[in-house]
Amino acid sequence: MTSVVYIPGDGIGPSIVDATMRIIEASGAKIDWIEAEAGLGAFEKHGEPMPDATLEKIRRTRLALKGPLTTPVGTGFRSVNVAMRREFDLYINLRPTKSFEGVRSRFKDIDIVLFRENTEGLYSGLERYVDEEKTIAESIAVVTRPHSERIVRAAYEYAVKHDRKKVTIVHKANILKYTSGMFLEVGREVARNYPQIESDDKIVDNMAMQMVIKPEQFDVIVTTNLFGDILSDLASGLVGGLGLAPGANIGDDVAVFEAVHGSAPDIAGKNLANPAAILLAGTMLLRHIGEMERADRIDKALADVLRDGTRVTRDLNPESGVGTTEMRDAIIELL
Numbered sequence: 112m113t114s115v116v117y118i119p120g121d122g123i124g125p126s127i128v129d130a131t132m133r134i135i136e137a138s139g140a141k142i143d144w145i146e147a148e149a150g151l152g153a154f155e156k157h158g159e160p161m162p163d164a165t166l167e168k169i170r171r172t173r174l175a176l177k178g179p180l181t182t183p184v185g186t187g188f189r190s191v192n193v194a195m196r197r198e199f200d201l202y203i204n205l206r207p208t209k210s211f212e213g214v215r216s217r218f219k220d221i222d223i224v225l226f227r228e229n230t231e232g233l234y235s236g237l238e239r240y241v242d243e244e245k246t247i248a249e250s251i252a253v254v255t256r257p258h259s260e261r262i263v264r265a266a267y268e269y270a271v272k273h274d275r276k277k278v279t280i281v282h283k284a285n286i287l288k289y290t291s292g293m294f295l296e297v298g299r300e301v302a303r304n305y306p307q308i309e310s311d312d313k314i315v316d317n318m319a320m321q322m323v324i325k326p327e328q329f330d331v332i333v334t335t336n337l338f339g340d341i342l343s344d345l346a347s348g349l350v351g352g353l354g355l356a357p358g359a360n361i362g363d364d365v366a367v368f369e370a371v372h373g374s375a376p377d378i379a380g381k382n383l384a385n386p387a388a389i390l391l392a393g394t395m396l397l398r399h400i401g402e403m404e405r406a407d408r409i410d411k412a413l414a415d416v417l418r419d420g421t422r423v424t425r426d427l428n429p430e431s432g433v434g435t436t437e438m439r440d441a442i443i444e445l446l
């Protein structure tokens with residue numbers, strides 16, 4: 112039995128996390144679920160959006176399924192995601208993007224996995240006004256050789272393990288000669304150790320255009336923090352939006368799985384939330400702990416429900432009249 116922390120989160124979080132746990136249970140996977148709090152609810156109750164008790168539980172189980180969290184604007188609320196990344200050195204942000212039959216989208220046959228460096232670059236927090244009048248602001252991007260190396264290596268190791276054919280390193284080395292230049296240099300060095308994988312590199316602006324014109328050409332992508340942030344959302348848009356986009360934050364010790372979308376306060380408590388993105392995060396978690404067969408079965412059941420299109424939430428089929436619990440049950444029936 113594997114222990115996993117679950118964080119229901121805010122807004123639609125509790126309903127989609129509950130649906131995911133029930134579906135995983137129906138697959139036969141034996142998980143000891145340990146509840147923990149984070150987000151706005153935790154902040155209102157404990158004065159902390161990420162209480163120490165939650166961090167302690169994650170430290171113990173080393174695995175978490177996290178519902179979306181509401182971040183109030185304009186308060187002293189620290190970002191929970193940033194806090195977790197720092198605490199557990201979750202240096203890989205893994206974002207798979209896959210087409211599903213039956214889901215309206217611009218492209219078919221897309222299967223891209225993006226590795227975003229999660230700890231440095233322009234997200235190092237080194238940002239300030241230079242003058243008192245606040246007419247000049249600066250932000251310092253810190254890129255290090257070891258952190259570049261470990262994210263590129265993670266992408267290639269993933270490619271080998273999952274029988275992927277190609278890794279594309281994305282950069283802006285023509286302009287950012289040191290930060291992005293070093294990332295590209297290190298990336299090419301790492302690539303030489305994987306002759307069985309095709310390697311390619313692209314400048315980020317060209318990459319954005321290529322992803323929109325011909326996304327099928329991409330397989331595994333690896334890039335720095337800011338470029339990865341933008342390109343991973345672009346990738347979700349190619350296959351029908353954030354409702355189907357899972358993500359994982361992974362370090363050497365701890366892994367946290369989540370949906371990419373937020374807490375959707377506009378539809379919270381109405382049984383309207385699509386559970387697919389967090390369910391896909393749940394099957395990433397199952398694969399992470401070696402439960403490949405059960406993960407495959409759940410993914411297939413979800414794909415069948417999406418293809419059929421009658422028992423999916425309204426964001427996917429406005430005429431379905433179906434809510435979170437019905438979509439959940441449709442998936443469970445197929446299991």
Ligand SMILES: NC(=O)c1ccc[n+]([C@@H]2O[C@H](COP(=O)([O-])OP(=O)(O)OC[C@H]3O[C@@H](n4cnc5c(N)ncnc54)[C@H](O)[C@@H]3O)[C@@H](O)[C@H]2O)c1
Nearest residue numbers: 179180181182183371372373374375376377378384385426
């Ligand atoms: N990982 C996270 O915890 C995370 C990520 C993004 C935003 N947020 C937070 O979530 C809150 C709301 O943010 P937002 O409104 O910008 O983005 P959002 O993703 O919550 O919602 C954007 C739109 O998509 C819809 N939507 C989102 N998820 C859906 C689902 N599963 N099923 C059906 N419809 C869905 C919403 O109803 C809304 O119309 C904010 O406080 C934000 O900070 C958290």
